[in-house]
Amino acid sequence: MVENLTEKQCVPCEGGVPPLESDEVEELLTEVRGWELLEGSPPKIEKEFKFDDFELAMEFVNELAELAEEEGHHPDIDISYNVVTLQLYTHAIDGLHENDFILAAKVDDLVK
Numbered sequence: 001m002v003e004n005l006t007e008k009q010c011v012p013c014e015g016g017v018p019p020l021e022s023d024e025v026e027e028l029l030t031e032v033r034g035w036e037l038l039e040g041s042p043p044k045i046e047k048e049f050k051f052d053d054f055e056l057a058m059e060f061v062n063e064l065a066e067l068a069e070e071e072g073h074h075p076d077i078d079i080s081y082n083v084v085t086l087q088l089y090t091h092a093i094d095g096l097h098e099n100d101f102i103l104a105a106k107v108d109d110l111v112k
Contacts, residue, residue: 019095
């Protein structure tokens with residue numbers, strides 16, 4: 001049985017491993033809801049979350065911060081009133097790693 005991304009834990013990444021290949025990225029994108037690939041250098045995945053108001057957006061960001069600390073993997077966060085935009089990539093390898101998709105799947109579970 002293939003393990004669901006939300007059942008996995010992010011592993012420390014200090015570099016020394018190659019970023020995911022494009023076919024691996026495309027496959028992992030099918031396992032997360034609504035994340036899009038931002039091609040570039042480095043490639044990133046991004047998703048926008050909309051809330052009814054600023055307070056709800058900040059509650060989400062606070063939950064996200066706790067999750068990111070638990071996983072040891074931290075997204076780039078942009079907050080604009082009731083919209084939170086997240087970007088994920090692995091800084092140590094200047095590209096995408098499975099950790100990015102694990103955190104993306106767990107973030108999606110915060111807003112079911």
